[in-house]
Amino acid sequence: NAGVTQTPKFQVLKTGQSMTLQCAQDMNHEYMSWYRQDPGMGLRLIHYSVGAGITDQGEVPNGYNVSRSTTEDFPLRLLSAAPSQTSVYFCASSSFSGGGYNEQFFGPGTRLTVL
């Protein structure tokens, strides 16, 4: 199993450009999510999905779109990049058992710089 994969690992954008961060998992997990990590602010949830066709907003969704057309893939789209979106982005997935969601498995992260 590859686990959770993310591409690209590094990206530099100019203000106003758009791009898509790719995330895929091969563990058949129902739950997938996107976080951003900034110094001193921990992990902040951007968007999440509990299954194909179902997405919802996290705590910092503005400027980002997601879709979940398959169980495996959960891309994150930056519509018009801004310097405030400079961050490290993580994709994570987990399965659900009777008592709740299990531990999240993380991708290696994408370091995004917006100039």
Next chain:
Amino acid sequence: AQTVTQSQPEMSVQEAETVTLSCTYDTSESDYYLFWYKQPPSRQMILVIRQEAYKQQNATENRFSVNFQKAAKSFSLKISDSQLGDAAMYFCALNAGNNRKLIWGLGTSLAVNP
């Protein structure tokens, strides 16, 4: 509201010594999970240990163990025989009830001195 608090932004320990990282949380749910994650300089987030609230026994994984005090809503991580490879950022996280989100602490940066 559910919260997770890590009150120690930075800690250090001598190699081979023991260190305890603190985490307190708040939830009104009776059924929940608690996690400790490690993030080394490579940036990869790695699960260290997991505790189910209904289990009274403290979870242990090799040199890592927790002190789970449910009444006090405390979930500390003890690292025994610290190694240089333990140097990392450590995050405490909570998943409560049917909440579809993990609630994260801000992390504790652990340095291991040779």
